[in-house]
Amino acid sequence: MVVKKIKNRTFASAKKQKQELSIMSIEKKITEAVLAGVEKLYGQTVPEKMVQLQETRPEFEGNLTLVVFPFLKISRKKPEDTAQDLGQYLVEAVPEVVSRFSVVKGFLNLVVAPAQWVAMLQDICQQEKFGFQPITDKSPLVMIEYSSPNTNKPLHLGHVRNNLLGWALANVMEANGNRVVKTNIVNDRGIHICKSMLAWLKYGNGETPETSGMKGDHLIGKYYVAFDQHYRAEVKQLAAQYTAEGMGEEEATEKAKQEAPLIKEAHDMLVKWEQNDPEVRALWSRMNDWVYAGFDETYKALGVAFDKIYYESNTYLEGKDKVEEGLQKGFFYRRPDGSVWADLTQEGLDEKLLLRSDGTSVYMTQDIGTAKLRFQDFPIDKMIYVVGNEQNYHFQVLSILLDKLGFKWGKDLVHFSYGMVELPNGKMKSREGTVVDADDLIAAMIGDAREMSADKMKKLDGLTEEEAGEIARIVGLGALKYFILKVDARKNMLFNPEESIDFNGNTGPFIQYTYARIRSILRKAAAEGITVSGTLPTDVELADKEISLIQHLNGFTAAIRQAGMDYNPSCIANYCYELVKEYNQFYHDFSVLKEEDEKKKVLRLALSEAVSKVIKNGLGLLGIEVPERM
């Protein structure tokens, strides 16, 4: 049941609110009438939940369908007769809403009066942000953490999914009337950074992004790989030595992994880092800055941004205080070796380490510290972590710990858990060189878009090289983003690098194309001096296709709400696709500019404009731009 919220609509004038009330919602009016009808016909009041209205299937006449099965126990009649009773009642009680009805088995199909649809369209046209809930100072404050990269390698396809989902989810939450703070926690400390640093010192010969011409993040990634190669060679050699001395193979490898000089050096470096050794710290800052410059480029290309960035090098110490506090209060306990643990067996989970025996932090400690800082900085009502589903357990534990430590949003924190991106032969593995690099992927998509539309672009008069490039960027990224966002976030998804992403069918460019085509029509209409401002004519006969288009437009509100409730941006993608398909059918069957009846023409222009607006806003929620021409 869809009920439009009209309270607190700050941007609507009083007059507009009244207008909205009058067309409030066709479904709402029918629901009320049905409730009254049931009471009058069968002498019983029923809960509103029982009134189940759905869109009528295209093969039947009508716009809305009432499911009558729930009323049978009250009416004590056959489904057909009950539907007949109710239909008759509705036509007599609210003729301005329901003009006709028909009965198919237990389904009452209702034909809504055309004037209702025109009023609805008018309403949609008047609201710049139709379907969006307003935001006020009192709106809940939602913080969304996403991206969260390590600073030892460039971003890959998995990060792309994370970033796109995080950005889209933030937009969806905003559209649902929340104040949103987008945040990023950068994992800038730890053994993995030291590995890159060490390898650069040993094999780098002072190479920099400037001297190498590489993006900073890629340069660091190169040395991370170099470390790994040298380290594995050492392990292999050392293990062979141990086995020659009579040790078992497995044991030898394990020992070699611990004893290899490189890993020992890396550990030494980490200790120095923790001790604030000036040299190590200086190198660390320098190399991290290279990485950040690289990340910024990728983020910019993806069109994502953050309001506040946290660094684990700042937060990991904060967590220790919180753990000590929990220890004082008896939530945690210390083992004889000095390590600190949380006993979660009451909650059906295991015991969890919070501080090592040497007093240093682990992952969980850092997340607690980050939470502390965040709560100091913002009065958060809800916290959403966009992190892959491999960390489900971690967040289950984190939620319990934060709750125990007194974070009011800890218990209800949302782990927006998304699935992995798989390749045709399984997961991405850096060791096998199957990692799909984010920058490469973006460049390839834009290149494809440019190639695919090269000959078509020529048809667009007066398009400069720069404009053509901008269109290719929008379309290429649109294809990539839509491809990823249209699938349910929590499912694993498949990406085949061999096959380029489609530009036809259920794709971003298909939707963008429809938008561009509508804009073209509107430009031509404007050139002819036709505008759609003012009141729409109500005495026009609407075709079925036009009605179902208006009905689809109206569904945008519900799609946004659904996406927000389920934390599921793919709702929006699917909605946009359905809307566009509906419009294309309309476009195929009816002409806008060549329509001779002026009233119909104006109405169709208004309809087209409304569709273009909803496409733009809908794709906008997904972070997808639309071109005026393509």
Next chain:
RNA sequence: GGCCUCGUAGCUCAGUUGUAUAGAGCAUCAGAUUCCGGUUCUGAGUGUCGCGGGUUAGAGUCCCGCCGAGGUCACCA
């Protein structure tokens, strides 16, 4: 082994809080439009919705069991 997630057409995926004959795209074939714009539209065919029970007037959807895939259960992050 414990816990979590997923299983829908050849492939990639939809399927709102249960409801009519389970849908799109890609690919294949046939047609329409050639115009407001050439990424458009229409039609054709494939389904044990993993399997088996249960609840219900009604189950792809909810419950239980099994099978299969993935994840996780580190003094890694």
